[in-house]
């Protein structure tokens with residue numbers, strides 16, 4: 001370090017501040033993680049310079065021999081990791097992975113079912129303000145009001161009634177396991193494609209800790225940067241019979257040149273994911289999530305669906321006079337704990353206010369925190385929420401949180417040199 005410091009001190013300073021923020025706060029955003037130095041190195045490497053439209057061995061540009069090697073490593077490792085027939089590692093993001101599948105399998109106006117956003121689904125699963133909602137006739141399925149989990153009999157009934165071309169499952173804020181076998185049955189009953197978006201749970205699936213959709217689904221999409229702990233990007237897996245159509249839809253259908261530096265970093269992350277240490281890491285994510293959930297419940301908080309099977313949970317403030325997700329997010333940020341407000345099922349508040357917060361343990365687990373530390377964090381959360389009206393009290397908690405965080409070093413080398 002550091003060319004950047006010399007070339008652009010202003011931006012360099014911003015980067016140092018962001019590194020400090022990541023290292024000194026407690027990040028409980030369920031979709032975030034901290035990648036390894038090796039992944040960062042690949043992602044910041046010279047492959048950013050290369051145009052490589054096409055696929056390994058079939059490019060529109062010369063000079064692709066080494067990026068071909070990188071993409072082949074990424075593809076082979078992804079196949080080994082998930083046991084899929086075909087993979088495309090080029091989508092720039094999770095949203096573009098989903099777009100590629102819809103464009104491959106559907107025509108504008110087709111009927112599709114997806115988990116409603118307000119019940120844990122994603123914008124790209126048919127929300128009216130997203131391209132998926134503009135182009136397709138989506139109806140949302142919802143969780144059961146009592147159990148707050150998906151009722152697969154109701155999903156089947158709804159599918160019979162609506163007759164969709166595709167059923168999309170997977171979620172951004174759903175704390176329980178999905179039953180992919182039951183969803184396959186619903187798809188078969190109406191002749192629908194089955195697409196599963198495992199953006200959130202990909203790391204758990206890779207480690208065999210969440211049931212895999214691969215045997216059941218026609219298409220499986222994911223991001224690579226959430227529990228999976230790779231660089232920011234997307235990926236699509238599918239049955240061999242869709243491979244050629246899907247690849248053509250990713251490029252030239254919806255994308256131009258692939259981000260070869262990011263594909264190289266995906267290869268590095270997949271190698272990490274094939275190790276026994278990674279399996280243990282994923283196991284500890286769930287162990288920590290369960291510990292955090294239990295500690296919060298003991299402190300009197302209500303969790304949607306009663307807790308978690310995965311890396312995330314939703315705390316609901318419904319029925320607590322004057323309390324909202326927005327207020328909790330703000331208070332916690334001032335106390336050094338980063339979370340996001342989140343709608344809960346049947347939420348009476350608007351999406352910018354909400355009645356809940358979403359908490360996840362992938363990032364804190366990467367830092368080496370253990371179940372006992374989750375109890376400490378639950379205590380910080382409770383104090384911050386109770387003292388939300390006192391900036392002084394929140395600043396005092398933030399100090400304690402920073403001291404606590406420093407026990408779990410992150411990107412130390414980078415901060416040392418800064």
Ligand SMILES: *Cc1c(COP(=O)(O)O)cnc(C)c1O
Pocket residue numbers: 031092093094095096121122124170171172197198199200223233234
């Ligand atoms: C995060 C997420 C995405 C989108 O990923 P981006 O890379 O932000 O476009 C898609 N689907 C689900 C379920 C997600 O959680």
